[in-house]
Amino acid sequence: MESRPKPSRRILLxxxxxxxxxxxxAPTAAGVDLAPAxxxxxxxxxxxxxxxxxxxxxxxxxEADSKDAMRQVLLVLDARLKHIPARYTQRQxxxxxxxxxxxxxxxxxxxxxxxxxxRDDRGRPVTVPRVNTxxxxxxxxxxxxxxxxxxxxxNHAQFLASSYVLRKExxxxxxxxxxxxxxxxxxxxxxxxxxxxxxxHPGGRFVRIPDDEQGGLGGNRFFTLQNLVP
Amino acid sequence: MKRLLSTACxxxxxxARPVLAAPPALDAQLKDTAxxxxxxxxxxxxxxxxxxxxxxxxxxxxxxxxxPVEPRTRDPGDESRHAEIWIPAAQIQLRLKLANYxxxxxxxxxxxxxxxxxxxxxxxxxxxxRENYAVITLDRDKIRAYxxxxxxxxxxxxxxxxxxxxxxxxxxxxxxxNFNPDVPQVFFLSTVSPVSGDLWVIWVNEKTAIxxxxxxxxxxxxxxxxLPLHTQLYDLKTHxxxxxxETEGSTGFITKDWxxxxxxxxxxxxxxxxxxxxxxxxxxxxxxxxxxxx
Numbered sequence: 001m002e003s004r005p006k007p008s009r010r011i012l013l014x015x016x017x018x019x020x021x022x023x024x025x026a027p028t029a030a031g032v033d034l035a036p037a038x039x040x041x042x043x044x045x046x047x048x049x050x051x052x053x054x055x056x057x058x059x060x061x062x063e064a065d066s067k068d069a070m071r072q073v074l075l076v077l078d079a080r081l082k083h084i085p086a087r088y089t090q091r092q093x094x095x096x097x098x099x100x101x102x103x104x105x106x107x108x109x110x111x112x113x114x115x116x117x118x119r120d121d122r123g124r125p126v127t128v129p130r131v132n133t134x135x136x137x138x139x140x141x142x143x144x145x146x147x148x149x150x151x152x153x154x155n156h157a158q159f160l161a162s163s164y165v166l167r168k169e170x171x172x173x174x175x176x177x178x179x180x181x182x183x184x185x186x187x188x189x190x191x192x193x194x195x196x197x198x199x200x201h202p203g204g205r206f207v208r209i210p211d212d213e214q215g216g217l218g219g220n221r222f223f224t225l226q227n228l229v230p
Numbered sequence: 231m232k233r234l235l236s237t238a239c240x241x242x243x244x245x246a247r248p249v250l251a252a253p254p255a256l257d258a259q260l261k262d263t264a265x266x267x268x269x270x271x272x273x274x275x276x277x278x279x280x281x282x283x284x285x286x287x288x289x290x291x292x293x294x295x296x297x298p299v300e301p302r303t304r305d306p307g308d309e310s311r312h313a314e315i316w317i318p319a320a321q322i323q324l325r326l327k328l329a330n331y332x333x334x335x336x337x338x339x340x341x342x343x344x345x346x347x348x349x350x351x352x353x354x355x356x357x358x359x360r361e362n363y364a365v366i367t368l369d370r371d372k373i374r375a376y377x378x379x380x381x382x383x384x385x386x387x388x389x390x391x392x393x394x395x396x397x398x399x400x401x402x403x404x405x406x407x408n409f410n411p412d413v414p415q416v417f418f419l420s421t422v423s424p425v426s427g428d429l430w431v432i433w434v435n436e437k438t439a440i441x442x443x444x445x446x447x448x449x450x451x452x453x454x455x456x457l458p459l460h461t462q463l464y465d466l467k468t469h470x471x472x473x474x475x476e477t478e479g480s481t482g483f484i485t486k487d488w489x490x491x492x493x494x495x496x497x498x499x500x501x502x503x504x505x506x507x508x509x510x511x512x513x514x515x516x517x518x519x520x521x522x523x524x
Contacts, residue, residue: 057445
């Protein structure tokens with residue numbers, strides 16, 4: 001019979017492998033505390049970090065603006081999970097039927113609903129390499145000197161993600177009260193966001209939330225839905 | 231007596247007329263005609279099409295509605311300036327920013343060399359009362375002559391910016407190990423504009439468009455080592471659509487129209503750069519910057 005390592009050694013070997021694969025570690029720096037990427041709250045935090053600008057990046061306005069954008073991105077996910085408006089289906093809005101936030105984020109593969117967030121061949125939620133590379137840069141900057149904007153933004157992303165995933169807490173939704181946008185009856189809440197690349201989104205079921213309703217946050221544009229109920 | 235009362239009433243009415251507010255004061259750059267022409271040139275290259283010229287065929291002038299704006303939020307010490315330009319003839323509203331704020335973690339000030347367009351949106355109706363803007367009237371024939379004269383005079387990155395762009399391009403390529411390292415990798419760098427911080431690169435082998443965006447000036451090439459340029463990649467094989475209405479809810483698509491503009495700026499007006507595939511493998515150090523004396 002083949003000799004097998006003792007259980008404690010197997011655990012150590014497994015841990016060493018996971019450590020080498022970067023699956024247990026989280027980027028750390030003084031004042032920054034991110035959950036591991038494989039945990040749901042860590043994965044969600046990485047999305048929030050990925051989707052908003054940090055100082056020096058395109059779309060940067062202020063710390064408060066990027067924090068607001070993080071919150072609203074998370075609330076788009078929440079809306080797609082739990083607040084499907086009348087006469088819509090979740091599949092129409094999110095391309096998937098699910099009650100799991102990770103399934104929602106990874107729907108459609110590497111270039112799916114959320115570009116760069118997908119499940120690998122083993123079903124693990126992963127990101128494209130540039131997401132992690134940027135995160136490492138940001139953590140590296142956050143570690144310079146005493147914790148400042150970079151650290152606060154990184155920690156805020158984790159706070160929002162952990163609050164939502166672990167404690168089932170949702171922050172107030174800036175767009176929930178919307179009833180009419182530019183003359184179009186809307187459902188309220190945001191159901192989509194896009195980085196402002198210059199393309200226009202002229203209409204359709206997704207309704208662009210304009211600047212006077214704070215629809216532009218963190219270099220992103222948020223969209224609500226047409227209210228189909230007369 | 232009646233005449234006296236009538237005169238007094240008329241006088242009171244005249245005094246009660248609302249006094250029109252003076253248009254907002256613009257800083258020197260926003261008032262600069264050369265800057266305004268650069269904005270129009272950028273809009274011509276990236277946004278407007280045949281419909282604009284058809285609909286304005288009989289116009290003799292164009293207006294720019296310009297005003298400084300205050301952002302929704304502002305960090306302490308941030309002295310950036312923001313502005314809005316509405317171009318009625320093009321039905322486009324632009325938001326601009328002249329960045330000027332500290333980044334203590336990097337012990338430096340982020341400062342863009344001028345106002346840059348940060349956002350563009352279609353807007354058919356005036357965003358506010360005319361008197362809230364400084365309205366600049368430009369002669370249509372002069373604008374057309376300017377656009378025509380400069381149509382085939384691309385604005386290419388200067389040496390420092392080019393170096394930074396090549397470095398960023400290499401870093402992105404290293405994160406995409408699926409390319410064939412045995413063949414040369416072909417890239418096209420797009421033209422640039424003094425009114426935009428967007429930099430585009432087409433990676434021909436991978437049929438991918440890469441957009442870099444940042445707020446720092448071209449004279450700070452070392453920032454590549456300090457700050458990740460906010461990068462977005464578009465797989466042109468799978469993520470180009472006729473209309474974003476086809477992809478409602480997704481974050482990673484661009485339209486054929488936008489793709490065409492990127493390709494034109496890169497392939498036709500931009501610069502080709504060939505890099506041996508082996509030089510883009512992870513772990514291979516980047517080449518040293520060229521000696522500025524040669």
